[in-house]
Structures are given as structure tokens and as C-alpha cells.
Amino acid sequence: MLPPDGLITLTPQGLYCRAADAWIDPWRPVPRALITHGHADHARPGCGAYWAIGAGAGILRRRLGQGIELHSLNYGEALQLQDAQVSFHSAGHVLGSAQIRLEAGGESWLISGDFKRDADPSCAPFEPVRADVLISEATFGLPIYRWPPGAEVAAEIRDWWQGCPQRPSVLFCYAFGKAQRLLAELHALGVEQEVLLHGAVAALIEPYRQQGIAMVPTRPLSELPRDQGLEGRLVLAPPAAQASPWMKRLRGAQTGFASGWMAVRGARRRRGCERGFVLSDHADWPALVATARQSGARQVYVTHGQSEVLARYLREVEGIAAEPLQGGGLAERGNPDGEPGEALP
Amino acid sequence: MEYFGEVPPGDGAWALQMLLGNQRRRLLSSLRLRQICLEGTGLPAWLFDDCYRQVGDSAETIALLWRQRSDGATERMPPSPAAEASLQQWLEELLPPLAALQPDEQAVAMQALWQGLEPMELLVVNKLLTGGFRVGVAQGLVIQALAQLSGLEPARLRHRLMGGFLPSAAQFTALLDAADDDASLSSRPYPFQLACPLDPERLNDTTPANWQVEWKWDGIRAQLIRRGGACWLWSRGEELINPAFPELIRLGEALPDGLALDGEVIIWEPDAPGPRPFGELQRRLGRKAPGRSLLAELPAAFVAYDLLELGGCDRRPEPLRQRRAALEDLHQQLLAAPFPAGAGRLRLSSTLALPHWQALEALRAGAAAAGAEGLMLKDLNSPYLVGRRRGSWWKHKLEPLRLDAVLLYAQAGSGRRANLYTDYTFGLWDRPSDPSVAAGEGEPGQPAALVSFAKAYSGLSDEEIVALDRWIRSHTLQRFGPVRAVEPLQVFELAFEGIGPSKRHKSGLAVRFPRISRWRRDKPAGEADTLAAALALMGCRP
Numbered sequence: 001m002l003p004p005d006g007l008i009t010l011t012p013q014g015l016y017c018r019a020a021d022a023w024i025d026p027w028r029p030v031p032r033a034l035i036t037h038g039h040a041d042h043a044r045p046g047c048g049a050y051w052a053i054g055a056g057a058g059i060l061r062r063r064l065g066q067g068i069e070l071h072s073l074n075y076g077e078a079l080q081l082q083d084a085q086v087s088f089h090s091a092g093h094v095l096g097s098a099q100i101r102l103e104a105g106g107e108s109w110l111i112s113g114d115f116k117r118d119a120d121p122s123c124a125p126f127e128p129v130r131a132d133v134l135i136s137e138a139t140f141g142l143p144i145y146r147w148p149p150g151a152e153v154a155a156e157i158r159d160w161w162q163g164c165p166q167r168p169s170v171l172f173c174y175a176f177g178k179a180q181r182l183l184a185e186l187h188a189l190g191v192e193q194e195v196l197l198h199g200a201v202a203a204l205i206e207p208y209r210q211q212g213i214a215m216v217p218t219r220p221l222s223e224l225p226r227d228q229g230l231e232g233r234l235v236l237a238p239p240a241a242q243a244s245p246w247m248k249r250l251r252g253a254q255t256g257f258a259s260g261w262m263a264v265r266g267a268r269r270r271r272g273c274e275r276g277f278v279l280s281d282h283a284d285w286p287a288l289v290a291t292a293r294q295s296g297a298r299q300v301y302v303t304h305g306q307s308e309v310l311a312r313y314l315r316e317v318e319g320i321a322a323e324p325l326q327g328g329g330l331a332e333r334g335n336p337d338g339e340p341g342e343a344l345p
Numbered sequence: 346m347e348y349f350g351e352v353p354p355g356d357g358a359w360a361l362q363m364l365l366g367n368q369r370r371r372l373l374s375s376l377r378l379r380q381i382c383l384e385g386t387g388l389p390a391w392l393f394d395d396c397y398r399q400v401g402d403s404a405e406t407i408a409l410l411w412r413q414r415s416d417g418a419t420e421r422m423p424p425s426p427a428a429e430a431s432l433q434q435w436l437e438e439l440l441p442p443l444a445a446l447q448p449d450e451q452a453v454a455m456q457a458l459w460q461g462l463e464p465m466e467l468l469v470v471n472k473l474l475t476g477g478f479r480v481g482v483a484q485g486l487v488i489q490a491l492a493q494l495s496g497l498e499p500a501r502l503r504h505r506l507m508g509g510f511l512p513s514a515a516q517f518t519a520l521l522d523a524a525d526d527d528a529s530l531s532s533r534p535y536p537f538q539l540a541c542p543l544d545p546e547r548l549n550d551t552t553p554a555n556w557q558v559e560w561k562w563d564g565i566r567a568q569l570i571r572r573g574g575a576c577w578l579w580s581r582g583e584e585l586i587n588p589a590f591p592e593l594i595r596l597g598e599a600l601p602d603g604l605a606l607d608g609e610v611i612i613w614e615p616d617a618p619g620p621r622p623f624g625e626l627q628r629r630l631g632r633k634a635p636g637r638s639l640l641a642e643l644p645a646a647f648v649a650y651d652l653l654e655l656g657g658c659d660r661r662p663e664p665l666r667q668r669r670a671a672l673e674d675l676h677q678q679l680l681a682a683p684f685p686a687g688a689g690r691l692r693l694s695s696t697l698a699l700p701h702w703q704a705l706e707a708l709r710a711g712a713a714a715a716g717a718e719g720l721m722l723k724d725l726n727s728p729y730l731v732g733r734r735r736g737s738w739w740k741h742k743l744e745p746l747r748l749d750a751v752l753l754y755a756q757a758g759s760g761r762r763a764n765l766y767t768d769y770t771f772g773l774w775d776r777p778s779d780p781s782v783a784a785g786e787g788e789p790g791q792p793a794a795l796v797s798f799a800k801a802y803s804g805l806s807d808e809e810i811v812a813l814d815r816w817i818r819s820h821t822l823q824r825f826g827p828v829r830a831v832e833p834l835q836v837f838e839l840a841f842e843g844i845g846p847s848k849r850h851k852s853g854l855a856v857r858f859p860r861i862s863r864w865r866r867d868k869p870a871g872e873a874d875t876l877a878a879a880l881a882l883m884g885c886r887p
Contacts, residue, residue: 143388144396144409263409266401266763285413309395317389 001326002301006133007084007102007109010325015111015135019104020084022051024111034086036113037097038063039176051079053088055124056096058207059176075124091115092126093281094177095208101129109133110295114304116280117287118150121184122177122213134297135325139282140260141306147260147284153277154185160256160275161234168230168253172273175200175238177281178258180208182236183215196221196230198237198246221249242272260284289313292320301325346490355433358517362510364480364487371476372444373455375403378471381452382407385459398827401763404471408464436512440473485732495521500731503536507583534568534579535605535653535661536731540721540738547736548722553699557665557725558708560694560717561740562648563623564611565630569597569647571604572657578610586610588633590645592690599686600679603657606649606672607729608694613646615689619716620646623857624845649676650694650721653729661729668729669696705741712743718842719743745840745858746882748773748874749865751795752835755817756828758802766817766829767810769861771839773798773852774875795833796876798852799841804861813864836873838863844882854879 002010008017014026022032029046036042038059043052045064052060054072061068073079075098079086083105088098093114100111110131117126161169173179179201186195194217197205202220209215221235235250239257247253257273260280268276283291292300292314300322302311307324314322349357383390388410400406430439443454459467472478485499488506492499505520507530548556566581576597580586587594590610600606612621612629621643629635629643652672653661660668676693684691697720699708709720719742727737750771758767772795805813813835820832840862847855854876 142396142399143392143413144400144406146409146412264400264763265405266759270762270765306395309392313389313392 007104007107008111008133008135017084017102017104017109020081020086020102022081022084022086023047024100025113032081034088034100035060036091036100036111037094039094039114042113051081051086051088053096053098055211056094056207058210059096059204062203062207075127089129090124090127092117092120092123095123095180095211095213097123099127099129101131103131107132109135110297112136112291114139114282115287115291116283117291118147118284120150120181120281121188122181122208122215128291128294130294130296132297133299133301134292134295135301135303136288136292136310137282137304138288138302138307138310139305140280140284141288141302141310143285145260145263145280145284146286147280148278150181150185150279151188153258153279154182154189157182157256157258157277158186158189158191160254160277162232164254165232168233168235168250169256170235170237170247170250170253171256171258171277172237172239172242173258173279174281176204178279179236180204180213180215181281182258182279183218184213187214187216191216193217193234194219196224196233196235198235198241200238200241201236289318292322293318346494349490349494353431353433354514354517356431358510358512358514359432359436361487361491361517361520362512363478364482365484365506365510366479367510367512371474372440373451373474375475375477377451378407378455378474379403381455382410384452385456386410386413388413398757399764401757401759404475404477405468407471408468411459411467412464433514435470436473440470443474491521496523497521500536503731504530504533507533507536507579531572532570532575532577534570534577534583535607535659535729537566537568537581537607538730538738539733540740541733541735543722543739543741544735547739548702553702553705555725556699557669557721557723558697558699559650559721559723560697560712560715561719561721561742562609562611562620562694563716563718564609564620564626564648567608567610567647568653569593569600569604569606569608569649571597571600571602574602576600580610586630589629589635591635592640593645593647595686596647596690599684600691601656601675603654604675605652605654606647607651607653608647608649610645611648612643613648613689613692614644615646620648621716622845623843644690646690646692648692648694651729664726664728665723666725669725709741709743742842745842745862746844746856747838747840747862748798748879748882749836749838749868749872750798751833751870751873752831752837753795753797753833754828754830762810765810766814767805768800768802769837770797770800771837772796772833773879774873776877777875793875796852798850798854798876798879799839799856799859801837801839801859801861804840805864809864834870836865836868836870837861838865844879846883852876852879854883 002008007019008015013023013028013030015024017024022034023030024034025036025042026033026047027044031048033047033050035050035052038056043060043064049069049071050060051071051073054074057070057072060070073088075088075090077087085103087101089101091097091099091113093116097113099113099115102109108131110129112135114137115126119125157171173182183195197218197220199220199222205218230250241247255273256275256277257271258277258279260278260282261267262276263278288310298321300314300320302322303325311322311324314320348360379393383393393406393410396410397403397406400409443451446454458470462470469478488499488502491502502520510516568579570577570579576594578586578590578593578597593610612625625643629639629645632639649672652668652675655671660671673693679687679691697708699705712719719740722739722741724737730737750773752769753772754770755766756768757764774793775796776793816835817829817831820834821829822832823830839859841856841859843857845855846853849855
């Protein structure tokens with residue numbers, strides 16, 4: 001549990017900083033919310049005021065309402081909230097994602113939010129930040145998870161798609177973050193063909209283009225004339241579309257799924273796609289351990305996913321005081337197929 | 346087919362062996378591989394176990410963890426020379442010697458072999474070492490491919506494969522040899538014909554007179570082969586079970602040469618009216634060489650129901666009507682002469698009279714009293730076919746027994762079900778929970794308690810599994826390692842084939858083939874069944 005007299009405490013609304021009188025990624029409406037990123041389990045509607053990175057503002061407004069009171073920040077910008085100094089630092093997770101650092105009374109805390117350290121052409125790279133206390137995610141907190149470079153996976157996906165000109169290729173991936181990362185990776189590989197999008201993915205393309213993220217040309221599948229064949233076309237869709245009537249138009253397509261969970265055969269088989277591509281926007285095991293180490297934190301609290309395992313490893317092997325933060329994230333995630341932290345719009 | 350056509354016969358032989366699921370030899374245990382992996386990676390054992398719980402497969406866990414060694418770097422090791430080896434080299438030269446090494450050398454050799462293998466290769470190597478390699482391919486499909494390649498009939502290939510295939514280039518070449526020389530088959534059984542569950546609609550256009558009706562015996566299916574002065578008893582799993590049943594081998598040796606009988610091995614005393622329950626046969630199956638007292642206590646019989654070969658001549662193409670007549674003639678002849686080895690050991694499976702289809706259910710209901718598990722219906726005009734073909738053999742088993750039990754514990758499955766709670770333990774009440782019913786039973790005032798009674802893994806749909814998994818995660822009372830004790834609230838109807846006393850289970854009962862037949866979301870846990878209800882079912886089955 002978090003100490004009751006610490007800079008950050010756990011309240012029924014979520015993590016709270018008394019010195020700043022603000023909540024971080026609250027899960028119920030509060031007067032003042034600091035938002036790490038726009039995924040639905042981190043950014044919820046109904047708060048009085050929001051502080052978040054400007055690059056992600058378009059997405060936040062789209063999801064929480066155009067009329068929200070939103071204070072846009074740059075990475076590293078100093079912000080004074082009441083008695084606390086607050087700064088947002090790049091988390092490398094998705095466009096506009098941040099780690100949030102709070103300092104007051106001579107003590108600093110860092111809330112990692114969701115982060116990754118792998119190269120990603122669709123967002124700013126992760127920035128290592130030091131603090132006295134770290135609250136880290138642990139979605140993939142097992143050493144079996146170790147990501148290959150995203151560019152390598154994107155090349156596999158390109159070959160899979162272009163090696164099958166006689167059928168459409170449907171790749172399921174999360175609509176916010178993963179899809180845009182893939183489109184940017186494909187662009188970086190020199191792909192120029194147009195990629196078709198499910199509506200949920202298409203809705204989030206514009207905010208990325210506005211931020212100057214270079215991606216391959218795209219078009220919503222719904223805007224393609226009905227009589228046009230889909231053979232040899234790549235279509236990106238959210239995982240929920242897999243078992244939906246939307247798939248009717250894509251009968252006979254080869255299917256793939258891009259997620260960190262695809263590293264394990266059991267999950268690949270359960271997902272029921274022909275191919276699983278290991279691509280995650282969360283930190284893998286080496287990145288989680290390195291981040292805890294580099295933060296210089298004297299105390300680490302671990303939340304989300306494999307919190308007990310990572311905490312024990314940090315304690316027993318790395319010699320860092322660490323413990324799981326019960327209730328710090330959301331309730332235990334029951335479905336190992338959904339990528340935690342990457343809920344659908 | 347392309348693969349088999351391209352590779353040298355040595356590789357083809359091993360690939361066939363593996364596709365047939367025959368490669369089961371264990372060179373190293375999973376535990377030993379885990380140990381070597383831990384030494385090599387320096388990871389703590391508890392962390393390995395947590396990973397295993399997520400992956401659900403120890404060979405794959407090692408394949409994924411081995412990459413941790415090159416910490417922080419993604420650079421690949423130079424490919425190991427072993428990566429270029431052929432399948433035959435792997436299985437004959439590279440892997441087997443590892444088993445014989447001293448522990449230290451073994452660890453070094455193992456790590457050297459793992460080094461430079463891609464995770465997928467590493468996974469396959471580990472599976473081969475532990476004997477756990479399986480490919481989910483139907484045998485029929487493999488045989489089809491070989492049939493196309495060789496131009497041989499699939500049935501002939503199946504027959505050549507019966508009783509085991511040794512993975513060698515010579516055997517592989519002989520298997521696909523188009524020449525009609527089947528001397529190698531002399532000890533082999535014929536491929537078994539199997540029955541399908543009865544589809545009553547399919548009987549509508551026929552009369553009972555076209556069918557041979559028999560009891561469905563609750564033993565093990567077997568073929569007794571007598572050829573060239575020797576005798577073999579083959580189980581349906583194509584295992585030679587001669588040593589376990591010496592009295593049946595003596596019986597076989599008293600039979601005329603050139604004979605193959607299809608039937609059931611079962612425990613049946615010579616003078617008894619009916620056989621003993623399956624549980625007693627199990628006591629014989631476990632023994633390689635049964636002692637004299639066990640042989641006397643649990644004598645085996647061969648209940649013959651079909652004749653596949655007589656006088657060295659394959660009778661399978663003949664209609665059942667003729668095979669049955671020949672079987673009855675043979676039985677009569679044998680009994681006419683002194684037959685000490687066979688008296689009471691060779692039994693003819695009796696045929697049952699069925700005047701009209703309306704009498705079928707009443708006849709089936711009598712199966713329990715006869716010591717059988719149901720009825721068999723066989724088309725009298727059908728030849729003896731290979732495998733499970735719908736239409737000519739039907740089985741009509743007794744309805745399963747059923748009880749409503751409460752979910753007590755859950756454990757994650759493995760493989761496709763890794764990380765999903767799919768292995769369940771169920772309990773029954775030790776006394777009725779309704780006080781008015783409980784009057785006069787047990788200690789007054791003592792509340793009823795649940796006693797664990799059976800485990801079941803199958804029967805729920807994928808959607809139900811996911812829903813129940815969620816429920817389990819949010820209603821956990823306590824965790825014991827991988828096992829979760831859950832709030833005793835969910836009721837499931839369990840179906841099973843039989844119930845008997847057991848010293849191994851807390852409830853004192855053991856059930857056969859338990860599976861979930863229904864999720865009783867409508868039923869409160871207090872209304873689940875009691876142990877007394879389970880005991881009352883005990884008399885209902887052989």
C-alpha cells in the first residue's frame with residue numbers, strides 16, 4: 001500500500017497528489033485530472049479540468065468531448081500546481097503519451113503510465129526520468145516477453161500481406177496507437193500502396209496526420225466502391241471486428257493479429273488468426289527492469305498485469321525496494337487476449 | 346505429400362513417426378530441461394514457474410526464456426552447426442546421446458545445442474527431447490498423402506502401419522513399396538472398425554432384421570491373432586498386450602492357425618452369468634506380468650464378436666451375416682472337442698432379439714443388469730470397414746448418470762487454455778442443507794459442508810469458459826499456488842459413466858469420465874446434490 005503521508009495516495013477516484021490537489025488518470029470524475037495518455041482506461045470523461053500533452057489533445061477532445069477544459073503541455077515543461085512542481089515526460093507509448101513527475105516537500109514521484117522503450121515512428125521516444133519513488137506498469141512483466149524491433153515486425157507484416165495477392169489481408173490491431181504505428185512503420189519501409197481501414201481506426205488517423213506523423217496513404221473501407229475487389233489489399237481493424245458482421249465483406253481474407261500477447265503460442269491459437277505478429281506498445285521485460293533501475297527510485301510500486309512478479313524480481317534480484325500496488329491500476333484483468341491499457345474507442 | 350516425396354527416406358521415416366504421434370520416447374525430463382535453463386539464464390526458479398503458468402508449456406517457456414541470456418542485446422548468436430542437421434541426424438545422432446551424459450556435461454552440451462537456435466527451433470528440440478512433440482494432424486490425412494505418393498490403397502497402408510512403425514529408411518521404403526508382398530504383416534492386426542453414436546433417424550428405413558444387436562461390453566477392444574504358430578493380442582491402441590493376459594495367449598495357442606478375431610477383453614469368471622466391472626479390468630491392465638493370485642481372482646475372457654480371418658483368408662469383404670455364421674461355426678467346433686485352454690475364456694458375444702424398433706429402448710435399459718454399457722447395432726450386410734464410418738456400426742450407450750455439484754476450485758489449463766481457468770473441481774454437500782430434510786441425520790445444528798467429489802475439464806463452450814474464467818477471477822477466496830478456491834456459488838450438472846468406491850478421494854467415491862453437461866445458472870448452490878445421492882447411484886451401473 002502507498003504510505004498515507006506520501007506525496008501520492010490512493011483514493012477511491014484513483015491516484016491523488018494532495019500537494020497539487022490533482023488526480024492522475026482518475027477512473028471517476030474529479031475536479032482536476034492529469035492524464036498520461038488518451039486510452040480509455042486512463043482518460044475518462046466528466047472531470048473539471050484536464051492537463052495533458054498537446055500532441056495528444058486532438059485525440060483527447062475527440063474521445064472526451066470538444067468542450068472539455070484542457071491545458072496542453074509540452075514534454076519537459078515546468079508546471080506549478082498549488083504546492084507541487086509537475087512535469088510531463090515522453091513515455092513512448094502512443095502519440096502524446098507521458099510519464100508524470102510530481103515534486104513537493106523535497107520528495108519526487110514518477111508515474112510511468114503505460115510506456116515502451118522500443119523505437120516507434122508514430123510518437124516521441126521514451127525519456128528516462130529520475131525520481132525518489134516510481135509507480136510502474138507491468139502489463140508484460142514476465143521475462144518471456146521480449147520484443148523484436150518494430151521495423152522488423154512491420155517488414156514481416158508487409159511480406160505476409162504482399163505475399164498473398166489473391167486474397168485480402170486483415171490485420172487486427174488496436175485502433176489507437178498500434179494501427180498508426182504500423183502505418184508509420186510501413187511508410188518508413190517505403191510502402192506506397194493505400195491501406196484500408198475499419199471505421200474505428202480511420203477516426204484516429206487525422207489527429208496523427210495533423211501532428212505531422214508520416215504514414216502510408218489510407219482510406220476507410222466503407223468509402224471503397226462495393227464493386228471494387230479487395231484481393232491483395234491490406235485492411236487494419238480493431239480486434240473486436242474479428243467476430244462481427246463487418247467481416248462479411250472480407251470473406252476469404254487471411255487474418256493476422258498484432259499484439260505483445262502473440263509472443264505465446266497458446267494466445268496465438270486462442271485468438272484464432274492465421275498469423276500472430278509480436279508488436280506491443282508496452283514495455284517488455286528488459287525495458288521494465290531497466291526503467292526501474294534507471295529511475296534511481298528508492299521505492300517502486302508496481303501496478304497493472306504482472307505486478308507481483310515484477311515487484312518480487314526487483315526486490316530479490318535487483319535489490320530495489322518494490323511492492324505491488326493493490327488497486328493502483330484497475331481490477332485484475334481477466335481477459336489475457338485484450339491488450340490492457342489499449343481499450344477500444 | 347511434397348515433403349515426403351522430396352526428403353530422403355530416413356527423414357521421411359522420422360517425419361511420419363512424428364506425424365503419427367508415435368515419437369513418445371523421453372530422453373530428458375521437462376524438470377531437467379528447466380534446471381539447465383535456470384542454470385544458463387540465472388533466473389530464479391519461482392520466476393520460471395510464473396512464466397510457465399502464463400505459457401502453459403514448459404518446452405515453450407524455455408524457448409522464450411533462453412533469449413534472456415544475451416541480456417540487453419538483440420544480437421543473434423552465430424547459427425549453431427546443428428541447425429543445418431537433417432531430421433534423421435537430429436533424432437538419431439544429436440539428441441539421443443544427451444540422455445546418457447553426466448549432469449555437468451549434459452548441461453554444457455544442452456546449452457551448446459540451444460545456443461544459436463531460433464526460439465521456434467528451440468521449442469521443437471525441447472519437445473523432441475521430452476517426448477512431447479505432437480502435431481494436430483488427422484492420421485487419415487497423413488495416410489492420404491502417402492497413398493497419393495505411393496499409389497497404394499489407404500487401407501493397405503493402414504494395415505501395414507498397424508502394430509507400430511519403426512522409423513528407419515528401410516521401413517519407410519518398405520511401407521511405400523508398391524509390390525504386393527505383405528510378409529511383414531503376419532503379426533499385425535487389421536485396422537479396427539469403430540462405431541458411431543446412434544442416429545435413430547438412420548434406422549427409420551430399415552427393419553431390425555437387418556441388424557445384429559449385441560451388448561456393448563465395457564472392457565477393452567482387442568484382436569486375437571493366430572498365425573504361423575504364434576499368437577498376438579493387440580489392443581485398439583495398437584499395443585501388444587500379450588504379457589498382461591497370459592491366459593488369453595494360452596487360449597489363442599489352442600485356436601486353429603490363420604485366424605483373426607475381433608472382440609473385447611473383459612474380466613469374466615468361467616461360470617459367472619456376467620462380467621465384472623471395468624474397474625477390476627484396470628487392475629489387470631496395469632500389470633506387466635500378473636501374479637498367480639491376481640490371475641485367479643480376476644480371470645480374463647475374450648468375448649468374440651467378429652471374425653476377420655479364417656484359414657489364412659481375409660474375410661473382411663464378406664457381409665457381417667457370413668462372418669458371424671463362420672464365427673458361430675468355429676465356436677461350435679471348438680466346444681465340440683476337449684478345449685481346456687478355452688472353456689469359459691472364449692465367449693461368443695450373444696446376439697439379442699429385437700422384434701421391432703419400439704423395443705430398442707427397453708432392451709438398452711437392460712444393459713446395466715447384463716453388465717454392459719449399452720447396445721451395439723451392426724448392419725448384417727456390411728463388410729468390415731476401416732475406422733469410424735457412419736452407417737454400418739452404431740453404439741447406443743446407456744444415458745450417463747448425472748449429479749448437480751458446486752464449483753470449489755479452479756486451475757488454469759495448458760496449451761490453448763493456458764492462463765484460462767478451465768480445470769475445475771466440484772463438490773457435493775455432505776448432508777442435506779435444508780433442516781427439515783436433515784432431521785434425524787448428522788449432528789443437530791451442524792451446517793452442511795461441501796466435500797470435493799470430482800474434477801472435470803470438458804463440456805463448456807468457449808464462451809462459457811471465458812465467462813466462468815472472469816467469474817472465478819472476481820470470486821476467489823484463496824490461492825494455493827496455481828489453484829484458486831472460489832466462492833461456492835456456481836452449480837454445474839456433471840455427467841459420468843459410472844461411480845464406485847475409492848480410497849483416493851476425500852468423498853470416498855470415484856466417477857468415470859466425468860464431464861460438465863450443463864451450467865446450472867438457475868440453481869442456487871444450496872440445492873446441489875449430496876453425497877447420499879451419489880451413493881444411491883452406485884448400484885445403477887456395472
